[in-house]
Amino acid sequence: MRLTPNQRYYGTGLLILVCLVGAVSLARTLYWKQRPPLLLEKIKGPPDAPITLLEFSDFQCPACRAAQKPLQQILKNYGERIRIVFKHFPLERIHPWARSAAIAAECAHRQGRFWGYHDLLFENQTAWSSSRSGDFLSNYALQLGMDGPRFESCLQDPTADRKVTREAAEARARRIHSTPTFLLNGQPLVGGRQLLERGPQLIERILKVRGGG
Amino acid sequence: MARYTFPARLLLGFLFAASGISKLLLPVEEFAAVVQIYELLPPALIFPFAKILPWLELLLGVYLFLGYATRLSSAGLGILSASFIIALGINLLRGTPLGECGCFGKALSLSPLQALGLDMLLLGLAILIYKNPPRTLSLDHLLKRNQSR
Numbered sequence: 001m002r003l004t005p006n007q008r009y010y011g012t013g014l015l016i017l018v019c020l021v022g023a024v025s026l027a028r029t030l031y032w033k034q035r036p037p038l039l040l041e042k043i044k045g046p047p048d049a050p051i052t053l054l055e056f057s058d059f060q061c062p063a064c065r066a067a068q069k070p071l072q073q074i075l076k077n078y079g080e081r082i083r084i085v086f087k088h089f090p091l092e093r094i095h096p097w098a099r100s101a102a103i104a105a106e107c108a109h110r111q112g113r114f115w116g117y118h119d120l121l122f123e124n125q126t127a128w129s130s131s132r133s134g135d136f137l138s139n140y141a142l143q144l145g146m147d148g149p150r151f152e153s154c155l156q157d158p159t160a161d162r163k164v165t166r167e168a169a170e171a172r173a174r175r176i177h178s179t180p181t182f183l184l185n186g187q188p189l190v191g192g193r194q195l196l197e198r199g200p201q202l203i204e205r206i207l208k209v210r211g212g213g
Numbered sequence: 214m215a216r217y218t219f220p221a222r223l224l225l226g227f228l229f230a231a232s233g234i235s236k237l238l239l240p241v242e243e244f245a246a247v248v249q250i251y252e253l254l255p256p257a258l259i260f261p262f263a264k265i266l267p268w269l270e271l272l273l274g275v276y277l278f279l280g281y282a283t284r285l286s287s288a289g290l291g292i293l294s295a296s297f298i299i300a301l302g303i304n305l306l307r308g309t310p311l312g313e314c315g316c317f318g319k320a321l322s323l324s325p326l327q328a329l330g331l332d333m334l335l336l337g338l339a340i341l342i343y344k345n346p347p348r349t350l351s352l353d354h355l356l357k358r359n360q361s362r
Contacts, residue, residue: 009356016272020275031238175240190242
């Protein structure tokens with residue numbers, strides 16, 4: 001079969017397009033393949049809830065603080081049908097206190113006070129973000145009635161730091177680059193706005209499929 | 214002129230293809246979040262736009278790099294560059310805290326002003342290529358040469 005010049009010309013364009021689609025699909029498969037399993041530790045809500053909302057967050061990130069409002073709204077609306085799992089993803093390059101705050105929150109978790117500490121950090125973010133000393137970390141711990149010496153010793157414990165590093169690696173392995181990023185039963189939502197605009201719609205769909213709506 | 218337009222064609226094509234692929238390798242929600250910050254599109258169009266734009270950048274970038282449909286590709290990339298200049302300009306005037314432009318996914322971080330400068334340069338290159346399409350090492354040249362045989 002002989003092709004006309006026009007067929008040859010447009011066929012070449014189509015062939016390039018098909019090659020690109022194939023190459024991108026292959027690259028995505030290879031790029032997204034390796035995912036270490038997620039540790040689910042800092043959980044709020046019933047363990048058997050049909051909806052799991054993973055939050056990859058940074059305590060010093062203003063967008064993460066802003067996302068707390070829609071997050072609380074979703075928790076309120078879906079009550080026992082949803083659980084939230086917090087994952088550290090400190091963006092140290094732009095937020096100098098982010099890692100220290102994450103380690104401190106991890107120490108609060110060891111004393112069973114993670115969510116209280118989480119709320120305090122976000123509520124007072126503007127105040128401590130420009131702080132020169134890290135005293136605020138211990139002050140908040142004492143405010144929540146934690147064991148001070150135990151908390152102080154945990155801040156120096158490399159395992160707390162390693163936990164933060166591991167959770168940040170879990171985020172990167174899932175091609176997460178921004179905070180806050182939420183995974184709603186695995187479906188990514190980037191930022192509070194997507195959580196607010198697309199979250200309820202997705203939750204309703206999942207509940208409908210599971211017959212729990 | 215081909216001395217300038219040939220490297221310009223490679224550069225413009227490569228930059229757009231790289232920009233497209235860097236976005237396509239991330240979940241679409243990442244780029245959609247960037248588009249949302251610009252506040253120029255109605256909510257219903259944000260996700261379709263975030264899905265289509267990286268493919269357009271990649272396809273037109275590769276076409277231009279290979280010298281296929283050179284004038285059409287350079288015109289398309291010129292329109293994209295002009296639209297980015299408008300989007301960045303509007304948000305700079307509004308004082309939107311963009312942080313970074315989001316132009317290259319997470320592969321390259323540019324401030325809005327740096328991105329504006331780069332987009333102006335790319336628009337200039339697109340116009341140059343459109344006016345003087347280089348035929349050196351191009352599919353256009355190869356396919357047309359075969360046509361004349």
